[in-house]
Amino acid sequence: MENENRSTALVQATSTALVQTQERPPSYWVRVSRKYHTAWMIVAFVLVLFLVMFSVLFAHAFSYDSLFYFGKDIATLTSLPDQGDTTVYYDYKGEDAVPVSYRGGMAVAHAGGVDIYAANSGRLLSVAFETPYAAPRIAVSRDYLIAYDFGATSFCVCNSYDMLYEGVTEQPIYGIYVSNSGYFTIITRSDIALSEVLVFDADFNLKQRFRRASATVSAVISENGRTVTLVGAVAEGALVDVYMIGDQEPLSSTVLAGFPLAAGYTASTKLAVITDTACHVISHEGKVYETVGFDGASLVAYSVSENGIALALETDRINAAYRVLALDKKGRIQTELAHSGRVKALSLSDSCLWMLCDRDAVCIRLDNAQMIDKLTVDDGALDIVALGDRNARVLYPAQALYFKIDR
Numbered sequence: 001m002e003n004e005n006r007s008t009a010l011v012q013a014t015s016t017a018l019v020q021t022q023e024r025p026p027s028y029w030v031r032v033s034r035k036y037h038t039a040w041m042i043v044a045f046v047l048v049l050f051l052v053m054f055s056v057l058f059a060h061a062f063s064y065d066s067l068f069y070f071g072k073d074i075a076t077l078t079s080l081p082d083q084g085d086t087t088v089y090y091d092y093k094g095e096d097a098v099p100v101s102y103r104g105g106m107a108v109a110h111a112g113g114v115d116i117y118a119a120n121s122g123r124l125l126s127v128a129f130e131t132p133y134a135a136p137r138i139a140v141s142r143d144y145l146i147a148y149d150f151g152a153t154s155f156c157v158c159n160s161y162d163m164l165y166e167g168v169t170e171q172p173i174y175g176i177y178v179s180n181s182g183y184f185t186i187i188t189r190s191d192i193a194l195s196e197v198l199v200f201d202a203d204f205n206l207k208q209r210f211r212r213a214s215a216t217v218s219a220v221i222s223e224n225g226r227t228v229t230l231v232g233a234v235a236e237g238a239l240v241d242v243y244m245i246g247d248q249e250p251l252s253s254t255v256l257a258g259f260p261l262a263a264g265y266t267a268s269t270k271l272a273v274i275t276d277t278a279c280h281v282i283s284h285e286g287k288v289y290e291t292v293g294f295d296g297a298s299l300v301a302y303s304v305s306e307n308g309i310a311l312a313l314e315t316d317r318i319n320a321a322y323r324v325l326a327l328d329k330k331g332r333i334q335t336e337l338a339h340s341g342r343v344k345a346l347s348l349s350d351s352c353l354w355m356l357c358d359r360d361a362v363c364i365r366l367d368n369a370q371m372i373d374k375l376t377v378d379d380g381a382l383d384i385v386a387l388g389d390r391n392a393r394v395l396y397p398a399q400a401l402y403f404k405i406d407r
Helices: 002-023 028-057 064-078
Strands: 098-102 105-110 113-117 123-128 136-140 145-149 154-158 163-168 173-178 184-188 195-200 206-212 215-221 227-234 237-244 252-256 260-267 270-275 278-283 288-293 298-305 308-316 321-327 333-340 343-348 352-357 360-365 371-376 383-386 391-395 399-404
Touching: 098 136, 098 383, 098 391, 105 136, 113 145, 113 154, 123 154, 136 173, 145 173, 154 173, 173 215, 184 215, 195 215, 195 227, 206 227, 215 260, 227 260, 237 260, 237 270, 252 278, 260 298, 270 298, 270 308, 278 308, 288 321, 298 343, 308 343, 321 343, 321 352, 333 352, 333 360, 352 383, 360 391
Parallel strands: 343 383
Antiparallel strands: 098 105, 105 113, 113 123, 136 145, 145 154, 154 163, 173 184, 184 195, 195 206, 215 227, 227 237, 237 252, 260 270, 270 278, 278 288, 298 308, 308 321, 321 333, 343 352, 352 360, 360 371, 383 391, 391 399
């Protein structure tokens, strides 16, 4: 009897232990695993939904050409190391050649065509013009390049691996601007107005034509391709008209003091307009954020970019005295300094001002106006382009000298 009771108790205890093990709640890692599994299921569903919607709405994007160019563009980008960490060497094409910094490398427009080089000096593209350009000029954005014959009618649109379009205008060309969206404007002469502006979309279709009662100096397009700003000279000063592309009436029309020299965007809705008497930053609605007067000094160099505005003013020609200013996106003065000796070109990075002078290329901190470093140059230097806060390039007719801050 005693042995029988012990056997029964053993069976009952074992049975109870099994039941308790089965009812134990899942461990912490099991719960985490289930949450990750649920999250991945949601992500997978969203991705599938996105691919379905994209294929329905943008079916035209899936083509052999688009995939071909995508592959070539990837190859191009991989050949541009670290936004350029070496001097770029390129062929000398004569005194009329125009070199510009482009996609980490360099592009050169010359009488015979356009050449594009990677940061390692490898030639990416060479385009030959059917008819030589008498006065080659070049306009670039982040992804696009347009070469044109100033005072003639020919132009061509390129990227770093192909010539995309070649066109001819009815009247001589006096300026071109290309945006990051691929929209571009062409300023031409007109037989029935003082000037004419042609607006093209990224597929090279003529979207709009403006016949202007002013001599147009600048025609710039916002990055999203929605607005175009036309700046021209009138008797009262600089006339600034902002249009939604496709509209006949301007969003705003503003007259600023001084003869217009240039214009450019510092932000998506902030436009810098430089005249011979002041620098103005305005909105699309014509609101003036800031105006910095030149106080009778002569503007000798300027730069307008997404980092702000840089200005060099000659205050004393006999003694070669200059006033150099760096403005933020709204036109407020970030730093100001006096400089002795000629200033030839300027460029801005996030926190530095880069100056090309007669004998030196100089980097200056914006927060304290102190020189960080300098590089000896000679009279052949044409321009300076900031690549970042610690490096820039000094452009020559046959090389873009690498300038890196060592301290």
